[in-house]
Amino acid sequence: MLSLKEKDRPIVRKLLCAGCCVRCVLRFCCVGTCSAYRRSYELLAFISEESSPQPHDASGEEKTDEPPNKRLRIDEGSTEASVTAAQTDSDICPVCLGVLQDFCDPTFAKQVSDAVKNQQYEFNSLVLTVSLPAQLSVREHSCWLHVKKEIREKSMCLGKEDVIQVKDAFKWAVQGKIGQELGAAVLANVSSSCEVSVGFMHPETEEDCHFLANTCPDCFKPTKNKASIFTRMAVVKALEKISEEKFSRHYPCPPKKTNTRCTALDTTCLHTSVFIAGRYNKFSRELPQTPWVIDGERRMDGSVEELIAAPLLSSFRADGKLCVGRPNQIRIPNCRRCVCYFQMTINQSSDKIRVRDLQIVTREATSRMKEGEEEKTKTYSALIWTQKAIDSTDLEFLANIKDLKIAQKTPLRVLHRRPLAVRPRLIHSMSSIYLDGHHFTLKLCTQAGTYIKEFVHGDFGRTKPNLCDLMKTNADILELDVESVDIDWPPAIPD
């Protein structure tokens, strides 16, 4: 349990002189104990020892210190020690602009909790996210340089990464009270929980960042919609690049005090999205994957997307968008329920489709599915029509073609919504079943992402080579079935 030590004294003194609040002092002394931020007594004790310089730890308060614990409980009625330090909390801290002062009080925590309760979310656990104004990074940097100078003179080292971040200090200070108010555990990671977002802004100091646009112009990209170019990321990037000397020339170290503290934005809650994966079979040719609408008019009733999504949406009481990504992937914001029940519901709702292996997956897993589309193979069966009359011997050569390289320009039928490009693809193998003088069944195993119809009819010669070239006749595709999708994800689930 790290606490303030003798060696921290000069830093503490310097920070207090600059007008820093108690919690910011703890941060720059790299105090990593969550409990230290809940109450500010430790620092006060340390400071009060200034007058009697006995070299002993400020951790004499050990018995009331609780070990760092994710589920924090605050004793009711503990004395919130009145501040007797050289610095009073009525002055706004120039580094955190008040975020680590009044906003760490139980009153604000209750405000946040009440806002969450009003939004009526169901959850057992939550994660707290904090968004701070970009200029706080500038003030932090300024304070660090100020302190660093002092340290260097005493040949010590203070890495910027060792300093506790404002966000973390804030969370440590308030999460106990918030968790207690909401009767939920406050977790560190984002999966499967409710995300409570607290934000702050400080218009008075927004211009603090502006000098960076002159010193590091390439860090700031022009934005649409007149949004500020001084995003948190851009500012952080610029601070990494700028030299200490240059920074000090443009910005005061330590940062100047302000007259106002930050304003809190409305607290928002969000269930992190749930991703569900599975496999489906479609048993009807008249069912499109997604709703087919032209000019506001529905072209065909129903769609795979709607059949899969409907039972999920209604039962999850999900609001907002439902995205069916590439087949087998649905993203549902704001919900949480049982998945096997859904598999049954979907399968009972229609005989045109069947789903299996329905499971909740992580967001990261969804990128695996996208990779699979590029790398894996698919097998198809197509009914082909030929203009010239054929006999079975005319088809024999198709079985001997292995790994045929083709180049496909973006098919005209999808060109309105895909970029124009040439895609190299492989037809791994083919086989055929002769039907009659102008028809045969063609089975193909191709690289994922191959446009089969265009391979058959040539798409105005924009897919080359194509079946018409190979067979030296005009040809077209009458029916197309997917036989298999050769990807081993999502994992099969026994029925």
Place this chain on the structure above:
Amino acid sequence: MINEIDWFGVNADVDLKGKSCEDHCILQHSNRICVITLAESHPILQNGRKIKNINYQISDGCSRLKNKVSGKSKRGGQFLTEFAPLCRITCTDEQEYTIFSCIRGRLLEVNEDILNKPDLLLEKPSTEGYIAVILPKFEESKSVTEGLLTREQYEEVLTKRNQQEEPC
């Protein structure tokens, strides 16, 4: 080969710029994309003519070959109006013909294969010998073909011509 279900709207623009029989065919897909081709009655396709040269450089500053589109919204494509020239074709009998856009829209691509193999244009004018692909503005998807002839109207024009025995 054009799959009938996907393609519809075979339109024609006849006697372009008052030049008799210089007919173009505009194929429009249900997704609004148009393909410009020579109509079967175009002089280039008559009397066994052969092609000497196809030139996509339509002026000092403009070559259709330089057309470059990027992204889903096809930024950068040259915007064409109805009488924007697409290319100039010179036949071996020194007759020169200009092929026009016929519709308003963004040029997506011109057929470069016919530069290497002009016979494609003669043998398969409606498929591999196409001239250009144009994307009309979304708001103009339907209106873009309003001034054009339907297949039936085009056939009527041809019939009338035959009756009058106009040489092409």
